[in-house]
Amino acid sequence: MAIWNFLHKMASPPHFYGLAAKIIPWFAVTGIALFVYGAIGGLFYAPPDYQQGDAFRIIYVHVPAAYLSMLAYVVMAIAAGIGLIWRIKLSHAVAASAAPLGAWFTFLALVTGSIWGRPMWGTWWEWGDPRLTSELIMLFLYFGYMALRAAIDDTAKADKASAILAMVGAVNIPIIHFSVEWWSSLHQGATLVRADGPAIETTMLYPLLAMIFGFSFLFGALLLQRVRAEVLFRERRSRWVHDLVMPAGDTQ
């Protein structure tokens, strides 16, 4: 029962609103520190790749962006599902907040991939390539999710309809991950998540891991702040928001 009381308290909007404000600075500082270490290590200390030369350094922003684009979708789909099944309002706020961030990271993964493809493959874009196409479909899933929410005025109805879209679209996540194995693709195979362990030297690997974790902490901070805004909006008629936004003694 203690765990239920704890979870119930965590999901209460005013408690979450205050707690998130305390967590955000720690996430932001950790994320920035890892990002700076990873960027310096990746740009200047990692040796050039034996095949790709210095062009491979794009991996330090491309892979974390692609990873976060998928993580944001998983967060969105799971939060939407929890909101739908257990009717936890905070859950829907998390799902709605993850979408625009996911769309930005997907955009970043697509553009950095395109810029990497130009010198390595000789083309900015290859129509029909499974990895590129499935990642582009995810960008449209994010846009569709946000457009659907924006089109429905009633928040509860928007939550339900968009949750179903998010969960159905989740089928695209394994397709993105395995696309380079299932079909022939210009895109190279996995570097880190392999059955035989990461295929990369440690001076190359550590900055990459730092970038992935750094991006994750920054995403965490951004998501928490977005959820705070979303919670404030959803609870705008409640007593606690009233007390929060009105300065003490304001009788106006």
Place this chain on the structure above:
Amino acid sequence: MTDALAMGGYGVYVWSCFGLTLIVIIICTVQAWRRHRTIFNNARTQIRAMKSD
């Protein structure tokens, strides 16, 4: 120093990717905090409007 920046001819690709990443993170940060401030201020305006009715 110039060699480190040129990256064997790939400098323009590498630096534009890192630059774009920084821009996207800054945009996401500004959007998140601006949205919070707007909703906070709107809530206050609405409550004041209700009370003055």
